[in-house]
Amino acid sequence: MLSVIVDSCRPGQSACLNAKVVSICLSAVGDSNPFLRRWVALCLAKLWEEFDEAKWVAVRELAHQRLCVLLTDPIPEVTFNI
Numbered sequence: 001m002l003s004v005i006v007d008s009c010r011p012g013q014s015a016c017l018n019a020k021v022v023s024i025c026l027s028a029v030g031d032s033n034p035f036l037r038r039w040v041a042l043c044l045a046k047l048w049e050e051f052d053e054a055k056w057v058a059v060r061e062l063a064h065q066r067l068c069v070l071l072t073d074p075i076p077e078v079t080f081n082i
Contacts, residue, residue, distance in 0.1 A: 002016060002021060002043045002047075003039060003042045003043040003046050006021075006043065006046045006047045006049075007046045008046075008049070010051070013046075013047055013048075013049075013051045013054060014053075016047055017047065017051075017053065017054050017057060021043070021047060022044065022047065022054065022057050022058055022061055022063065023061060025040045025043055025044050025047075026040075026044075026061055026063055026066050026067075028040045029066050029067060029069060029070065030069065034073070034075035034077065034078050037070060037073060037075070037078045038075075038077050038078045041067065041070055041078065044058065044063065044067070
């Protein structure tokens, strides 16, 4: 649901950024559920799309390093979203 709220919607992106969605999503990157890992990647991508403030939050939280593990995810649908 969050990936839809933040899709090309600055008020939705701002609300999710203020609600610490970046931290929440990053904490779920290693979850055992592949569907959750897939949606986490999609949500983060849509959250920081054309939104520099969210990009900087992600950089400060080392999102790029934490998301790298998904590049070798055994589930192809997860890797495809990166």
